[in-house]
Amino acid sequence: MYTKEDFLEAVKEEALKNELTAALYHAGDPRFLQMQGAIAQMxxxxxxxxxxxxxxxxLKSRDATVLADAALKGLIFTAKPAIVQIKAINNGNTPVRIEAGRYLFDASGRMYRIDSPVTLPASTQNNGEGEIMATQLQFVKHSHTMSESYPFYAIEVEEPKDGSYISTIQVKVNGEVFDPCFKFNGVDAGEKVFHIESDEYKRLYVKFGETSVVGFQPSINDVITIECGQCFGDIQPELGSTFSFQYIQANEENEINLEMKALKRAGKNPIDIATLRNLCNYPSTYDDNAVFLGEFDKLLRKNFNHLAFLAVWNEQIEEKIRGADINNVNTLFYSFALPDNSVESKESIKRQISQVIAEADDSYKTKFVEPITEKIHITVNAIIARAYDVLQVKAQIIDLLLQEYGKNAFSTKQGKVVVKNKEVFSLIEQAIPALADKRSDLNVSISNGVNSAPEVFRYLDKESITINLTSNGYESSVWGGGYNTVE
Structure with a gap:
């Protein structure tokens, strides 16, 4: 890579070949040097x-490259809805039945769909109490009439306009339901399926096949109905907050009080850029199909990217650490830690992980291993100019290190993270103005720990960071200037 100085050196060599330009160059004429300097900078x-x-x-350093690579590898930008348990109290004298499919609103105006019917007893029985399971999901339909037909016809799915995310998609052609498939794997010619794909702008498309080759190709004037399930992803309704029916269907429902009891399954936002950049490092053949599945690590990170720590390993790695055991045969081991703000239980996550692995390859057994917490210790010794506030700079360094290597940081999710001196040097110098000053100095000492077990969850916290700052003046060459060092 050429720098501005390289181009200016070339300008100098060319300028000195001519008497007129050489005179202008030596004189520092801005009419000559300003233009050449601008060109060199460009x-x-x-x-x-x-x-x-x-x-x-x-490297995939640009977000646009990551998004394009993710689209090519079939990573879809969809969210998962939260499932809540609602406490319902019937204050009336007659039982009330609430059917599945009805909608409720929470205190923030988000819509929930009741999963199963429930009958609330009269207030004289069990105080009229009952429980309702509901999913934070609403369905929106869009229709598309085929004005032309060609192989692998694609329809863009309309994005929600209320800030929610697409979670599920159902497709009907002339009223007939089509089944979803992934990249038309194992699909016969004429089979009525559809494929979902995305692009570098996170837009989703419904794609059909070609009747004579694979899948089904709709004809002109066919009416395609796309029903999208939309949710708000990771939400945290307050315990005890109120719910209400979208519509009152009977007078008895006016006597029902609804309030939040528990979050049974947390929602998940679409995959973020940091996770996508990690997933894009895997070959494209590592998808959800068990035939091509070579990385259970990718499979779990794709589905559980919200966890603070996640590791998965096989019996070979397990027996290197703890020795041979016949019970380890054909077993996948995994370990995880919940984020600080999690409302899900460990048992719930265990069931979900076992289910995801079984859906990919049900020949494996699964075993959970408790994570081992290990703190990273960092000592930062620095000298900063007197013009900067020592306490403020210290707080900036701590916040920066916790953001990059803390318990909920992305870099620590895979466990056994090794923090390198040059990474910390570069990070601090780029983000902290006081340490980018040429009068400043910086020294970093890091202790990463020695435990090599796969379940080690290694991260920084405030107690493991030591900051020693010295405020230093500077000596000026100007008469009467200069400050002494202040400790």
């Missing part, structure tokens, strides 16, 4: 872009 910036572009296929 070329240096362009050279930097070319350098980044050459490495981009391997």
């Amino acid at each position: 070329l240096a910036m362009y050279s930097q872009q070319l350098e980044v572009a050459m490495q981009e296929p391997f």
